[in-house]
Amino acid sequence: MDYKILNQTQENGIAIITINRPKAMNALNTLFFAEMNSMLDEIDSNKNIRVLIITGAGKTFVAGADIAEMSNMNSELGTRFSRIGQNVFDKIEKLPFPTIAAINGYALGGGLELTLACDIRIASTKAVLGQPEVNLGLIPGYAGTQRLTRLIGVGDALYLLYTADMISADEALRLKLVQKVTEPEALMETAMKIATKISRKGNNAIKQVKNVVRKGINLDFDKGQLLEAQVFGSMFDTEETKEGMSAFLEKRKPKW
Numbered sequence: 001m002d003y004k005i006l007n008q009t010q011e012n013g014i015a016i017i018t019i020n021r022p023k024a025m026n027a028l029n030t031l032f033f034a035e036m037n038s039m040l041d042e043i044d045s046n047k048n049i050r051v052l053i054i055t056g057a058g059k060t061f062v063a064g065a066d067i068a069e070m071s072n073m074n075s076e077l078g079t080r081f082s083r084i085g086q087n088v089f090d091k092i093e094k095l096p097f098p099t100i101a102a103i104n105g106y107a108l109g110g111g112l113e114l115t116l117a118c119d120i121r122i123a124s125t126k127a128v129l130g131q132p133e134v135n136l137g138l139i140p141g142y143a144g145t146q147r148l149t150r151l152i153g154v155g156d157a158l159y160l161l162y163t164a165d166m167i168s169a170d171e172a173l174r175l176k177l178v179q180k181v182t183e184p185e186a187l188m189e190t191a192m193k194i195a196t197k198i199s200r201k202g203n204n205a206i207k208q209v210k211n212v213v214r215k216g217i218n219l220d221f222d223k224g225q226l227l228e229a230q231v232f233g234s235m236f237d238t239e240e241t242k243e244g245m246s247a248f249l250e251k252r253k254p255k256w
């Protein structure tokens with residue numbers, strides 16, 4: 001067992017998961033998914049957590065699914081391996097609070113798919129991103145075909161999927177695949193700054209932004225608007241919203 005996730009829950013409600021499997025460039029294997037799954041359950045049930053940051057230890061974010069493990073699979077095991085990864089990444093996407101991928105190096109294949117399940121992606125100038133599965137005679141198996149297409153559009157997604165190009169952080173920024181690029185030394189500080197900024201907003205409001213955006217994207221526009229109106233309305237009964245608006249009118253910072 002050479003797989004480890006370090007979890008440090010900080011006082012301001014920011015959790016950090018660091019993927020750490022240096023021998024295989026943090027490649028994702030069955031053990032990873034089992035550990036990640038229980039860690040996510042723990043994080044989800046911790047009411048103090050407001051933002052989760054996921055990063056990689058060392059110079060790599062994640063170099064993909066574990067090719068050595070996959071090389072022994074048949075079609076049944078391959079489908080199962082795909083479904084296990086999809087379910088864990090779905091769990092990340094469905095966490096009730098914001099998630100940030102801090103991409104410190106290679107984010108390839110399953111590694112890029114992991115970042116796609118997060119809400120925001122920040123990349124160091126040393127990051128290299130891509131879906132190189134076709135080089136192995138494979139396609140992405142952890143929803144890359146679905147999330148990448150929805151995030152950056154069909155043309156750019158198919159370009160990356162067909163060519164297997166490994167792109168720089170700046171190119172990823174141009175494609176809106178990442179939201180920010182930083183110097184390598186500033187990556188975690190930048191992720192923490194964004195997380196801290198988010199953690200100081202109304203907690204329920206932040207969770208509802210995620211809820212309405214994430215649900216709404218799968219609804220038609222009118223249903224999405226209806227959902228927005230219902231959630232917007234429900235907030236008027238909360239102390240958080242009352243305090244937020246009173247604080248503005250009384251020209252002071254909200255106390256929440």
Ligand code: CAA
Nearest residue numbers: 024025027063064065066067068108109110132140141142
């Ligand atoms: N799985 C298993 N082992 C991996 C790995 C992976 N995805 N990526 C790297 N490694 C291992 C290498 O086998 C090597 O191990 P040894 O030292 O024991 O030989 C070690 O990590 C270092 O790798 P390299 O020597 O290749 O390092 P490099 O600096 O020359 O190259 C790299 C780095 C460009 C990331 C290269 O390792 C690479 O191309 N890795 C594979 C990337 C890839 O194809 N990812 C997609 C996987 S498929 C997938 O993810 C499917 C899915 O969606 C479910």
